[in-house]
Amino acid sequence: MGTRRDFLKGFLASGAAATAGVVASPVLARETRQRPPEGLGLLYDATLCVGCKACVAACKQANNNPAEFSTTDHLWDTPLDTSGYTFNIIKMYRNGTMDVKDQETNGYAFMKTSCMHCADPSCVSACPVSAMTKDPVTGVVGYNADKCIGCRYCVAACPFGIPKYQYDSPTGRIGKCELCRHRYKDGHYSACAEVCPTGATLYGKTSDLLVEAKRRIALKPGVPAKFPRGKLGGPDQSYETPAGKYLQHVYGEKEYGGTQVLKLSGVSFAKVGMPDLPPDAAAAMSETIQHALYGNLIMPFAVLGAMTYVAKRNVKPDDESSDKEGS
Amino acid sequence: MANNQHAAPAPVGGSLVNAVTLSCGVLIALMVAVLAVRFLFGLGAVTGLNDGYPWGIWVVVDVMIGSAFACGGFSVAMLVYIFNKGEYHPLVRPALLASLFGYTLAGAGVIFDLGRWWNVWNMFWPGSINLNSVMFEVAVCISLYIVVMWIEFSPTFLEQMGRHDTKKKLNKAMFFIIALGTVLPMMHQSSLGTLLVVMGVQIHPLWNTPLQPALYLLTAITMGYAVVLFESCVASSAYRRKIEMSLLTPMSKVMLGFLAVYLVVRVGDVVVRGALPKAFVPSIEALMFWLETACFIAPLILIGAETNRRNPAKLVLAGILLMLGGALLRLNGFLIGYETGDGFTYFPTLAEILVTAGMFAIEVLGYIIITRRFPVLPREDVQAAH
Amino acid sequence: MGTTNEIFETDRTTLQDIERRLEMPRREFLQFCATLAVTMGLPAGAEAAVAKAIEAAKRPSVIWLHFQECTGCTESLLRAEHPTLEKLILDVISLDYHETLMAAAGYQAEAARKDAMKANKGKYVLVVEGAIPTKQNGIYCKIGGHTAIDLLKECAADAAAVIAIGSCASWGGMPSTISPLSDSSPTGSSGVAEVLGKPVVTIPGCPPNPYNFLATVVHFLTFGKLPEVDKLGRPKFAYSRLIHENCERRAHFDAGRFAMEFGDAGHRQGYCLYKLGCKGPETYANCSTLGFGDAGENNWPVGCGHPCIGCSEKGVGFQKPIHQVARMLNVAPPQQYPRIVEEQGKAATFASAAAVAAVAGAAAGAAIMLTRNLGLSHAAEEAERAKDAGKPADKAQV
CATH class of the missing domain: 1.10.287 (Helix Hairpins)
Structure with a gap:
């Protein structure tokens, strides 16, 4: 045998x-992977944010998205989180009496939630049909609905919970921030940064934004300093205001190999919904x-x-x- | 060779209309109704899916667990043709049939879950494919395997149709098809585990390991044998046939071998990664981990002894436990231990459950129809004389 | 810069002429020109062009027709507080036919219209006030034996421009209100554009703000063409924004502070009137920025504490009940924030939980039954084998 x-x-x-x-x-x-040298991004500075939500409204308009309702009266665009129809949202951290801004106890703080445009994005690695791609020059993580099969692996893969699917539609798409790449040809940039009245959301090359972020966290709290608005390297719209009390951490500098959107905050990032990520990307x-x-x-x-x-x-x-x- | 002494397969015969087939029919009708709503009004209209749980039971149960249950054909074929244990040959066809249904339905089930199913051709379009994507590997591999399995199983139909010439030609190339039929499931069953890796920190430490492919492959093979045990016992019980104990008892030993290897890898991995303390934190994840681990350890105790392996009751119980354990491993990795952030809740809706039930009903109905009308199960009289 | 100087360089005698003609001091005249230029949203310096145009005393002939209306538009023009506005109507333009204001009556009046039309053929401006009944060939409104339809078509044929003033002339207005029990208005009242079958400039409102009308006329005088209009013929300078967008009470809306009934605490504190049926969110007009009657800030319905009724908006004014809440055309975020973590997704329902339990129960039951049966038959088999071998059955095997 x-x-x-x-x-x-x-x-x-x-x-x-x-x-x-x-x-x-x-x-x-x-x-x-590392960020492309000319990669574009945003710097969100929670200490400058006044919670006006102009960026939320501008994002809706720039991406031609419908309003979403979470109140009984359908009066306001009230998404509770980013979704297939909301690519940018300002959330609020609250604690105790909410007396002081950017303070962890008895304070409050704002946090912008939108795509981080990772250097090594999980969604791009996950997508079986290259509907999710990272631009080799700008580094913008873009989405192509014509290729997308709607498997939602990108939704599952993203550690920030950013790509979202439109479950209410029989032809649902994935919705996510694409850094307003469709507006570049008209001389525009990210709508959220364009409308931000305080420069809390600043647009520019991530390498420049990182320098700016490092400058800010080195500032002495309360001492007036100059803060640019709109587009870093664009027309000067800077203004002077007392510097905030920053955590000595530029979120997105090293997380998952770095992201092109950077964040500064006065309240610990874990408390404002930003996950604690290792320097190596899961992708x-x-x-x-x-x-x-x-x-x-x-x-x-x-x-x-x-x-x-x-x-x-x-x-x-x-x-x-x-x-x-x-x- | 051992094969030659075995009974040739023959149709079981009998009526196709009975309580079981009728209930299957009802379940399938309900599924079709739910799917009509899903395709007209979107996934949100029938499922409980949300962006915190983008994959529900249609993916995890119908595809992940469904395809793992369908590994019987692969496990037995590997035993018979690769390890040259020809004596198990009578188990091949029924196991292959179950696999065929499991996989074909898993493939179809994926379409129900795809939000933009009309774009699915991109999966095979050279300009679109993403070689870095685990999902791409899984999808292509499963599609290919479904085709391979239909070819592997086609002699059954050819026999019934009397096309012996075609069958003869096909048989000349069968060795390659069989080889493909063992490699492909190894590839995608392991990749189903790799799917979790890119989700990174969102996966609970108890299930978050780069060894996913090994764990999923080992459990898939183990589950394959468990399903064959289960299916043989159910078929014997339902069709009032004699149980092929002479085959199942030694096969279960092979199964235990794979199980032992799996347990060593699994426990070793959890310990080495330092995730074990998480198993003692009172949480739903820890509870599920112990439940899952218990399902894998219990069969070792239950049928570890040779005498116990001769008892069909204990065998089938061990099979069921292993199937449950494998199912839990997948459920735990993709749903229980998956968290993209606080605040999200998911529980399958009645409609989702109906679709999953309908899928299993198709499998059962298909199995009944084919075994009653086509030569799949070994001829009973010969078997009895054995 | 140059344009501003032009005003002052204007011949002194010319300005004196204007002073005499308009019975208006030079300073007030220039203020008036600036007001109109601002209403139209013209750039700085445009008031000079306006002043020049009015000074030139071209005095275009205007024929003003009244149909199904209340004369409210005319009244509102006359009541405008701006100095000697009525003089402007009479002197900036040559109002050759206006049933309310003209002295002539009967055949004399009709003759004046015919003369003016003949003398200024292709050059006169036709202003229409009131809706035109169309049912039964328009017999519901006749002047001098002619139906409104015929009069309108006759006068419009040779007009340089047609302006429909008020909601009635613009889209039918109040007379065109359709009862819920019917599918058309009683007399089939229609707007000017509908009857003529071509677009015209419309100044809807009940009554419209007189400055929107004046600015349109003066735009025509100044530039020789009518101002840019939207697809409903409304001048964009006045009707391109929702009332809601520039409402002085908008902050209360965004903060979720509403008057719930007339005279309640919220109403007295000037809260948003949305819940009292304010149609600001679906009405395009500049009421919230321009105000009415030159009486200072907040002098418009919402400013006075009454919800906007959407009088200028077809399908809203006179059609929707006054206190029915409006449809939101432009939804923006409010002054409230989502928490960092929000609960999302559906929890188990009774039905789904029951289904899971049923499936699990059935599976467990079937597994137990199967195991038991197999165990029993195995025990029986063993017993038989044991008997064959002459040994007692091993009961523990079950």
């Missing part, structure tokens, strides 16, 4: 092939595993070869013969 020997052979063949792939994996490990790990196993299809073909070899020998006495022989 030789069954045991064959069993071992089969086991060894497949095992060897599998090992070959796994051993090769460290060589193929994909590093977390890098996922793609490392994926390419270790399937890079150039070496592993699958090796295993297939081994299996075919074994099967070719074992299948010989096929059903046909057993058919005719009966019992």
Whole structure:
């Protein structure tokens, strides 16, 4: 019979092939990607934000999105979170008596929620049909509804919970901030930054924004300093105001390999809904595993070869013969 | 070779109209009604999905768990053709049939869940595909495997239709199809686990590991054998046939082998990553972790001894527990242990449950129709004489 | 810069002529020109052009027709507080036919209209006040034996411009109100554009703000063409924004502070009137910025504490009940904030939880039954085998 020997052979063949792939994996490990040098982004400074929500209204208008209601009277656009129809929202942290702005206890603070435009976005790695893409120059994470199959893997993958799906529609799309890339050709930039009255949302190259962010957290709280508005490097709209009490942390500088949208806050980021993320992107790990196993299809073909070899020998006495022989 | 001594498969025969098939019909009708609403008014109209839980039971139960349950064909084919354990040959066709249904329906179920299903061709369009995407690998691999399985199973239909020439030609290439049929499930069953990796910190530490592909592959194989145990016992019980204990008892030993390997990897991984303390924090996740782990450990105790493996009751119980354990691993990873942020709630709606129930009803109905009309199960008289 | 100087460079005698003609001091005249220029949203310096145009004393002939109306539009023009406005109506333009204001009557009046039309063929401005009944060939409104339809068509044929003043002439207004029990208005009242079958400039409102009308006329005088209009023929300078957008009570709306009934605490504190049926959110007009009657700030319905009734908006004014809440055309965020974490998603319903429980129960039940049956048959088999072997059955096997 030789069954045991064959069993071992089969086991060894497949095992060897599998090992070959796994051993090769460290060589193929994909590093977390960095921001493109000319990457565009936003700097949101919670200490400057006055909660006017001009950015929320402007975003709706710029993206031609309908109002969403969460009150019994359908009077205001009152989304509670970003959604398939709301790409930007100002949320409020509240604690105790809410006396002092940007204070953790008995204080309150604002936080902008919109796409972070990661250097190494999970949504782009996850999307099976390249409907989610990262522009190699601007670094904007864009969405193409014509390719999207609506699997919502991007929704599941994003650690910030940004791509959102329009569940109420039979032809629902994914909705997310694309940094107003459709407005660039008319000389416009991100609508939220364009309308922000205090420069709490500032548009520009992320490398410049990071320098600006570092300058701000180094400022002495309460001492007047200059703050630009609108577009960094655009026409000067700066004004002077006392500097806020910043946490010494530029959110997005290192998280998941860095994001192109940066945030400053006076209240700990965990409390205002920003997840605590490691410096390595999950996309890098996922793609490392994926390419270790399937890079150039070496592993699958090796295993297939081994299996075919074994099967070719074992299948010989096929059903046909057993058919005719009966019992 | 061992194969030659086995009974040739034959149709079971009998009426197709009975209580079971009728209830299946009702469930399928309800499913069609729910799906009509879903396609006309969107996913939100029937499901409890939201952006915190973009994947509900249609993905996790119908596709992830459904396809893992459908690994019987792959597990048995591997045993028979790769490890050359020809004596298990009678188990191949019924197992393959269950797999065929499981996978075909998982494929169809994906369409119900796709928000923009008319764009699905992009999945195979060279200009669109994303080779970095785990989902792409899963989708292409499952699609290919469904085709491969239909080819693998086609001799059954060819026999019934009397097309022996075609069958003969097909059989010449069968070894390659069988090899493909073992490689493809290995690829996508492991990738179903890799799907979790990109979700990163959103996955609870107890299920968040780069070893996902190994865990999912090992459980898929184990579940494959468990399903064969279960399915053989149910078929024997329902059709009042003799249980193939002579095959199931040794096969369960193979199953326990895979199970042991899995448990070593699983427990080792949790310990090495330092996630074990999380299992002792009073939380729903910890409870589910222990439930899942118990389902995997219990069969070792239950049928660890050779005498117990001869008892069909204990065998089927072990099979059920393993199926449950594998299902829980997937449910826990993708739903219970998944959290994109506070505040989100998901529970399947009645409509969602009806669709899932309808999918299983199609499987049962299809299995009954095909086994009664096509040569799948071993011929009973021969079997009895065995 | 140059344009401002032009005003002062204007020939002194010319200005004196105007003073005499308009019985208006030079300073007041220039103020008046500036007011109109601002109403039209013209750039700084445009008042010079306006002044020039009025000075030039071209005095275009104006024929003013009255149909189904209350003369409220005319009254509102006459009551305008601005100095000697009535003089302007009579002197800036040459009002050759106006049933309310003209001295002539009967055949004499009709002759004046015919003469003016002949003398200024293709150059006169036709102003229409009131709706035109169209049912039964328009027999519901006749002047000098002619129906309103015929008169309108006759006068419009050779007019340089047609202006429909008031909601009635613009789209039918109050006479065109359709009862809920019917599908048309009693006399089939229609607007000017509808009867003529071509777009005309409309100045809707009941009554409209006189400055919107004056500014339109003066625009025509100054630039030789009518101002830019929207798709309903309304001058954009006056009707491009919702009342709600520039309302002085908007802050209360955004903060969610509403008057709930007339005279309540909120109403007395000047809260938003939306819940009393204010139609500001669906009515396009500049009432909230211009006010009425030159009586200072807040002198308009909402300013006085009454909700806007949407008098200028077709389908709103006279059609929707006054206290029915308006449809929001332009929804913006309010002064309230979502929390960092908001509860989202549907929890288990009784039906879904019951279904899960039923499925789990059925599966568990079936598994138990299956296991028990298999166990029993196995025990029986073992017993038989044991009997064959002459040994007692191992009951523990069950």
